[in-house]
Amino acid sequence: MKRYLDEQVRQDLQKKMVVLTGPRQVGKTTLSRQLVGELAGAQYLNYDVAAHRAVMLAQSWRQSAPLLVLDEIHKMRDWKAWLKGVADGRAPDQQLLVTGSARMDTFRQSGESLAGRYFRLRLHPLSVREWAEQAQVSPHAALTHLLERGGFPEPALAKSNDEAQRWRNDYFAGLVREDVLEFSRLQEVNAMRLFAEMLRARVGSPLSLASIARDLNLSPVTLAKYLDILEALFIVFVVRPWHRNIARATLQAPKVYFYDTGLVQGDDGVRFENLVACHLLKNVQWQQDTRGAPVELHYIRTKDEAEVDFCLSQGDTLTHLVECKLSDAKPHRALARFAEQWPQAQAVQLLRECRAEADLGRLQLRDAASWLAALDV
Structure with a gap:
């Protein structure tokens, strides 16, 4: 299957080591093996495979390999220092692709720095645009x-x-059972499983860790740690409220979404919102990783509880306001209000079932499938 990052990975490998991360089973290994198949003598090694692990630890792979793929090395102790040595000691013309199903900037870090040695790319699940192209169907069917x-x-x-x-x-x-255990103690796995199950029914709502902590008889500090682990393993991602003051935004309640929309427990509206969140995050991280753009994904919620599902920012400027609706073509009150407050931002009400697109003042009613398919990735 062709993925949106295929060509970008090829281009970046010509210049630096590439670190490709993303959720487990999102397609990193398939992408890597396709690249290995294109280059005679290329080699793929996975730290989870005992025979491969022995080769990696002994650094006895073929030094002449034009492309070396190292998978799941974040599970190696002091992987960062080890990888720095591998990157610095490889042949000048050897391409190096490192893949992993955990954020490699989070856990088990050493004092070594990989700064300037690699390009980071994050692979996401399929989007409306990708599936429409893959299956040769309309954006609405996708x-x-x-x-x-x-x-x-x-x-x-x-x-x-x-x-x-x-x-x-x-x-x-x-x-x-497996991935969480890599970063936590055995006795915590059941508690984290219950926490993850509870999050499935809380998608799209401001998250109160204190309330869940009472239900699980745990401390909010412990749940914050669990949430960090679930984020680091690309199980969930957090969307925080937008505020020019970053510290204030961090203190306000985040919203949590799943990379796999199929894991969401909720009605059609909640699942639709989660899917839109995945598309927006994918587009934001594509711009961050490939262009270095200072773009971020947030949501807006005021003290009087006026709320818009998502907003996109570039630096300290809002560029988009996005509200998700299944079929309600009536202008969302908070979206219309914020569109007047931030006139530089494109205010879009995405409709799952849209009979006719329209512009109502600053507010745009748009067919969700067509709008999502028009995103970069």
């Missing part, structure tokens, strides 16, 4: 498919919804 299956390649490509659901059950259980 949106419907992704709402049913989620954007991970295996369930998206599955022959039936039952197959997709079987994959998802195993996927979620494996994430909590």
Whole structure:
């Protein structure tokens, strides 16, 4: 399957080491093996495979390999110092691709710095644009498919919804049982599983860790740590309220979304909002990783509880206000209010079922499928 990062990875490998991260089973290994297949003598090594791990620890891979792929090295102790040595000691013409299913800037860091040695790229699940191109269907059909299956390649490509659901059950259980254990103690796994299950029913709402902590008989500090781990493993991502003062925004309640929309427990509106969140984050991180753009994803909520689902910022300037609705073409009151308050921002009300697009003052009513398909990735 062709992915949106394929060509970018090829281009970046010509210049520096590439660190490719993203959720487990999002397609990193497939992308890597496709690249290995294109170059005679290229070599792929996975730290999870015992035989591969032995080669990696001994650094006995083929020095003549034009491309060396090292997968899951974040599980190695002092991986950062080790990778620095590998990068500095490789042959001048050897390309180096490092992949992992955890944020490699978060856990088990050493004092060594990889600054200036690599390009970072983050691979996301399939978008409306990608699936429409892959399956040769309309954006509306692609949106419907992704709402049913989620954007991970295996369930998206599955022959039936039952197959997709079987994959998802195993996927979620494996994430909590195996990956979380890499960064936490065994006795914490059950508590974190319960926490992750509770988050599935709280998508799109301001998150009160204190309330959940009482339910689980844990401290909010412990739950904040668990949330950091779930973020680092690309299970969930956090959207924080927008404020020019970063410290104030951090103190306000975040909203949590899942990379896999299929994991969301909620009505069609909540699942739709989660899918839009995934698309916006994917687009933001594409701009950050490939252009160095200072763009961010947030939401807006005021003291009088007026709220808009999402906003995009560049530096300290709002560029987009986005509200998600299934079919309500009536202008969202808070969106209209904020559109007047920040006239430089494009105010868009995305409709899952849109009979006719319209411009109502500063507010734009847009068909969600077409709008999402027009994003960069």
